[in-house]
Amino acid sequence: MKRIKLTKLSDDHFEGNHPNGIDEGFTINGYLMNNPKVGERFCVYQSKTNYNFSTSNVIKELDENNIFKTTYSTYKIEYLND
Numbered sequence: 001m002k003r004i005k006l007t008k009l010s011d012d013h014f015e016g017n018h019p020n021g022i023d024e025g026f027t028i029n030g031y032l033m034n035n036p037k038v039g040e041r042f043c044v045y046q047s048k049t050n051y052n053f054s055t056s057n058v059i060k061e062l063d064e065n066n067i068f069k070t071t072y073s074t075y076k077i078e079y080l081n082d
Contacts, residue, residue: 006078009067041056
């Protein structure tokens with residue numbers, strides 16, 4: 001598993017009032033088990049067994065800048081050194 005930092009680059013739906021408080025600029029560090037896949041939620045695992053955060057369904061997979069889009073947001077993955 002790779003350690004990552006996930007950053008929400010933009011709120012593309014809720015206009016800064018996300019119902020769970022996950023607004024633009026939100027970050028979370030954890031582990032990447034799978035790359036974002038269209039039609040599925042993307043999960044960040046805080047431990048190696050349980051996820052702590054998941055996005056809405058992915059609608060556009062990772063690009064060359066490690067950016068992907070979900071139904072409501074745009075995120076960037078940064079890979080961290082172990």
